[in-house]
Amino acid sequence: MEKKRNISIKEIAKLSQVSVATVSRVINNNGRFSEETRKRVQEVIKQYGYTTNMTAKSLRMSKSKTVGLIVPSIDNEWFSHLVLEIEKYFFEKNYSVFICNTSQDEQKEIAYFKSLDSKMVDGIMCISGIEEIPTDVITRNIPIVCIDRKPKDHANAYYVESNHYSGGYLATEELIKKGCKRIAIVSRNKTLSVNKQRLEGYRQALKDYGLEEYSELQLLLDPSDANYEGARKAINELIKNKIPFDGVFATNDWRAYGVMVGLTENNIIVPDDVKVIGFDDISISSSCHPSLSTIRQDVISLANEASRILFDLMNEKEIEVSQRRYIIPVEVIRRDSTKKKISQF
Amino acid sequence: MEKKRNISIKEIAKLSQVSVATVSRVINNNGRFSEETRKRVQEVIKQYGYTTNMTAKSLRMSKSKTVGLIVPSIDNEWFSHLVLEIEKYFFEKNYSVFICNTSQDEQKEIAYFKSLDSKMVDGIMCISGIEEIPTDVITRNIPIVCIDRKPKDHANAYYVESNHYSGGYLATEELIKKGCKRIAIVSRNKTLSVNKQRLEGYRQALKDYGLEEYSELQLLLDPSDANYEGARKAINELIKNKIPFDGVFATNDWRAYGVMVGLTENNIIVPDDVKVIGFDDISISSSCHPSLSTIRQDVISLANEASRILFDLMNEKEIEVSQRRYIIPVEVIRRDSTKKKISQF
DNA sequence: TTGAAAGCGCTAACAT
């Protein structure tokens, strides 16, 4: 195959008998050229298949039509859905996205921030993770938008999140309405703001419905173990210790699934003996058996709002101060894991 | 927070009283400077928090320490696993990756190839998708490595894939060994090479074990419908048409799950009445009920081999010609969906 | 409406 060489503005200029400045103006449609030159230049550009050398443009402008996307782990359905939607949004706008998988490693996150900065990304999107954003490693004043991550006192940062408090409340309420009295919560320990809010919702719901709060039913898993396996173990432990419970709110679907498997191992029937509800509504919740009731987060709104805000900030549109924080509503998805016994009807 | 301005080599040079060339040499450890200057320069660099402006470096070198990653849909566990591993590999090597989600859209793929080229990526990795690689839009001579995608006559392209033929064979053999006689295959139509190979393996296994091949049991779904839902519908159709079968090989786990749901809807018991096997071993196969036997692809080897090859090519290491094509073995994972009836023991 | 020229930050050829 014949390889066409990378042709530059300079050559386009020569071929169309104008200066490089004029070519640049035509390309960027910056005015100050005649219709006739426009035609001639565009003709040559098309003929030679010219494309802009983005590295040169980025160097000159300290801008790159690129955003950085920080994500804890892309091999997690919930995050990958968000990433997909964000990527879609920015492709439309002619931006590329650098995906940066941190694996929850703070050092990796810092390294990525530096790298993104040196590559002149125009903005950064952070999904979940710690509150502290390592902005001190960034030399430029670029906007940062967070999803499900409340940035700590940082002037440039905005955030969008689901209403986790409401989610925790609704989940707990669903269990209460289906007759549960002793409701356990299986969550992740440490200061991830989203889990704190879900826990608060849970506590408020108990209070509102006059149920007691049992500290031994608050299973806060270690971050390294706050997954399917950890939840399974935790629920086994609870059973072994003969602590009674009839409902479980797990703060994500994988943990909820771990709980269901743990219960089944102990011949406890879901939902007859114990009801379970999760959070997120990823595919496992509808495919597992029994199917899992859960709180659905609106991925598309989350991704679109966050992307729109970042885009506007990068393009210096006015953003209302009230838009610094965006809360997206959640909804209850009722499936089999919180069904009442038929005999109770 | 005090913002340190982006400091350049020029300023570092002035501050450490050497020329820019020397600073560049120290940074890139290119020799031709004394130990003493090295110390002095590095001291200043550290003190002022200098980091390389990658856009300038990329422009100058026509290289960017960046790779493009073409993936059909990141919100697909199988692909996101691959992406995760690839990203890990390149982070180690100090490369960034541009993720490009094509949603199977050829136009989007072409747009991305152009964009990657203009951003001076050093190489491109393609996961799955069509055979035709739009290399004609790329002006530079960069290496391309494909995973599960056999590139059509392109000099620069290498590929790595699982042994899909063997996978198809093993899956079918597993069903045969568990007593199935009339084995259906639920796959995706059109010329995606991996599915063709899986089909070939299926046919060969039937032949080797002296079973007849029934064309009415080859359910080749339309690409737009080759998912969970499509498989469910297809199996319902088969049942409605009263075509007998006692085993199903679905060429991915989501289609296998669709088949199982379809069977359950018709009160057909898996595995007692019909046995089912899938492909990939994504999380649904172990979490669904009954758990799904499947063919496991070795994600980590796939990602690492492909990444290593791309890395070597980008760094002009010698690659053996025999390494142009890499086949990774697969293995059978036996779960409940292909269990023999207890009564048969 | 157009052009000349400076300069973004870096590397490397060449000179010393």
Place this chain on the structure above:
DNA sequence: ATGTTAGCGCTTTCAA
């Protein structure tokens, strides 16, 4: 061992 300088491809100021 170190410095000078050209130039990667682009935008933009200033002048015409």
